Every structure is written in structure tokens, then in C-alpha cells.
């Protein structure tokens with residue numbers, strides 16, 4: 001076992017490893033090319049009986065583990081949404097693990113609770129969220145949305161569901177484009193997936209408020225109890241922004257909890273020019289966004305804002321004898337603000353990132369990514385045989401091949417599927433896809449912390465040569 005007395009010497013190799021990794025990440029294929037089972041079969045079936053040296057472990061890290069890593073911090077990672085980090089965030093994570101505190105309640109580390117409170121206040125102010133909202137850090141947007149629906153369920157049932165079980169005929173609404181975590185949450189919280197009603201969208205894939213209201217009216221007539229609407233600020237497929245103000249007005253008039261899932265695009269609220277996305281926020285009951293996506297903070301870090309924290313706490317509070325403290329009521333015991341009891345000290349990395357970059361440093365990076373995306377999308381739309389599937393938005397472009405005269409959806413989809421395979425085949429870049437109105441569409445995100453113009457140029461040339469290949473084979 002390693003001795004903390006030798007930490008400095010023992011850690012040198014790891015620090016060098018990290019330095020090498022961060023500075024040579026572009027040498028790796030972005031997406032791991034291994035086959036299923038390839039890593040597993042190289043790992044011994046049993047744990048070693050005798051201690052092994054750190055050198056041996058690091059050697060196997062390079063030999064066995066690294067080939068099976070997909071490099072999310074690679075500047076040519078353009079898939080899904082980013083889960084970006086930064087040097088300052090990595091450092092904070094090192095400190096967090098050195099401290100190793102379990103921050104379930106204020107008493108178990110007052111600084112963790114109070115820093116969390118401050119960091120969520122900083123973010124609230126930075127994002128234009130009204131002052132009455134209080135924030136808490138959750139592990140993921142999925143958990144935060146589950147927390148929102150559980151709270152909405154308690155409110156709608158007069159705080160009887162936790163106690164007596166969930167009544168039938170509760171209903172939740174979101175658009176057809178909403179993230180799968182909402183469906184998962186509706187199932188988990190006992191409302192039943194069949195009671196999640198997916199509302200149709202407009203051509204920009206934004207929830208249609210008229211259809212929402214019609215559905216609510218119809219459900220009320222049939223004896224259902226509408227309990228929550230989930231609006232997306234930035235859907236996962238196409239970063240579409242639901243019309244919050246109109247949805248909020250409906251929720252107000254029918255007294256329905258309104259939860260906003262801004263997991264990805266929420267970060268753009270740091271730019272005043274995108275605050276229109278939350279026009280209507282005063283009416284929102286809860287809101288989540290992920291600094292672990294586009295705000296340079298290591299996974300995991302989801303910030304959840306709630307308008308009435310006392311309702312949240314009433315939903316989750318448990319008070320066994322062994323957790324009773326004298327400070328109860330004077331401080332925030334965050335174990336009552338979500339599902340798990342145990343909590344990591346996640347606020348520290350936010351503190352490092354926000355201080356080291358400053359609001360302006362973050363804004364500059366976000367605007368740079370947005371600008372890179374604008375020139376990328378212009379080049380794509382000027383390339384013969386390409387079409388933009390939607391108006392580019394933030395740092396996101398979706399596009400496909402649309403050769404002249406090719407009309408069949410099936411053939412187009414096959415072509416674009418082959419196109420994406422070809423794009424990713426070299427390993428130099430990594431993109432993923434979605435479907436828009438049944439049409440296979442390629443998604444491009446430019447959001448990795450250290451991405452530069454040259455990386456986007458590389459991506460463009462890889463995309464264009466992949467297009468030539470599949471078009472000549474047609």
C-alpha cells in the first residue's frame with residue numbers, strides 16, 4: 001500500500017502521465033475502435049493476491065485501458081453533447097478526492113454545504129435566474145428531473161404519495177423531442193410511462209403549446225390529474241428551444257408544475273444575448289442545467305434550481321436519529337434536496353472554474369465556439385450535395401447529404417448512415433446522428449474546451465472527403 005509520506009514522489013509519474021495525456025490527446029483515435037469483450041478478456045479473472053507496483057499498474061493503464069477509451073476531451077470530439085473538462089476542474093477534482101469528504105449534511109463538511117450554496121447563487125446571477133430560486137448540485141440532469149417530478153407528484157397529491165403510494169391517473173407532459181430521462185423518471189416515480197403524454201412539435205421541433213393545452217383540457221375532462229410539464233431549453237436531438245412563455249402561461253392557468261430541462265443549452269444563458277430562451281422563467285418551478293456539458297467542469301455536476309426549496313425538502317426529508325444535528329434549520333442539509341444520502345464535494349470544481357476563468361473567460365470561450373460553428377455551418381451549406389437539416393444554433397449544426405434527385409427516404413437514410421460511418425472510420429473525428437422527421441441527420445457539436453479553428457478545419461475536410469467517397473460509390 002502506498003504511504004502518504006511519499007505522495008510527492010509517488011505521484012510524479014501520474015502527474016506526468018496526465019500531462020502527456022492532455023498534451024497528446026489528439027494522437028489517439030477519438031472513438032475507441034475496440035470490439036466488445038476486447039478489454040474484458042485482458043483483465044485477469046481474479047484480483048491479485050500480492051501487491052503490485054504502481055509502475056505495473058500504469059503500464060497496464062496504457063496497454064489495456066487506454067485503447068478502450070473514447071476521448072471526450074479530444075478537440076475533435078463532436079459527438080452527442082460534450083462532457084468537457086478543464087485544467088482547473090481537473091485540479092479541483094484531485095483536491096476533492098484528496099479531501100474525500102462525504103458531504104451529506106452541513107455538519108459533515110460545512111464548507112462544502114456553504115460553497116455549494118454560494119456557487120449556485122453565483123450561477124443564478126450569471127444566468128439571469130430570479131433571486132427567489134435556490135440551487136443544489138445533483139449528479140445528473142436525469143436525477144434532477146426525477147427530483148422535479150417527485151416533488152410535483154407530492155405537491156399535486158397533497159404530500160400523500162410518499163406516504164400512501166401513488167394514485168392512478170396522474171399525468172405528465174413533454175414534447176416528442178424531450179430527453180429519454182423524462183420517460184425514465186415518470187416510470188420510476190410510479191406515475192407510469194403511459195401517463196407521460198408526448199405533445200407534438202412545430203417544424204423547428206419545439207413543443208406546440210396549443211396542442212399541450214388541448215391535451216390538458218381533454219385529460220381533465222376524462223378525470224386525469226395533470227401534475228407536471230417538462231419544457232426543453234435545447235433538446236438533445238436538435239437543440240430546439242420550447243416556447244417557455246406560452247407553456248408557462250398554460251401551467252399557471254391549470255396550476256401545473258413546470259420543470260425546465262436545459263441540461264445542455266442552459267450554459268448559453270451566461271451570454272445575455274441568449275436570455276430570451278428563458279423568457280417566462282418567473283413562472284417556472286424547477287430548472288436544471290449541466291455545467292458538466294458545456295461549462296468546462298468535469299462530469300458530474302448538474303445544477304438544479306427550485307423556486308420553493310421548502311417543498312423540495314418536504315418531499316425528500318428523512319430524519320433518522322443518527323443524522324440529527326443541532327444545526328438543523330439553520331443551514332442547508334443537502335441530503336434533503338435530492339435522492340442519495342451521500343454526496344460528493346462537487347462545488348469545489350465550480351469554484352475553481354468560475355474563479356480561474358471568470359465570467360468573461362467563460363463567455364469568450366462560448367462565443368468562440370458559437371463563431372466556429374457559424375463558419376462550419378456556412379462551409380457545409382456551401383458544399384454541393386449537402387444540406388443543413390435545421391438552422392444552426394449555438395455551437396450545433398445538423399446536416400445531411402442530399403444529392404440532387406435522390407428522393408426516397410430509405411435510400412437517403414442508407415446513404416447518410418454510410419456517410420457517418422465513413423466520417424468516423426479514420427478515428428480522427430467523431431460525430432453522431434439523430435433523426436429529424438424520419439430523416440437520418442448528422443449532428444456536429446463544437447464544444448470541447450480546447451477546440452480551435454484548425455480542428456474544425458480538419459473536421460470539415462474529413463467530412464468532405466467522406467462525402468466524396470460515399471457519393472462516388474452510390
Ligand SMILES: *Cc1c(COP(=O)(O)O)cnc(C)c1O
Nearest residue numbers: 140141142179234235236263264
Ligand atoms: C444530456 C441531457 C440530459 C441527460 O443528462 P445527464 O446529466 O446525463 O442525466 C437530459 N436532458 C437533456 C436535454 C440533455 O441534453
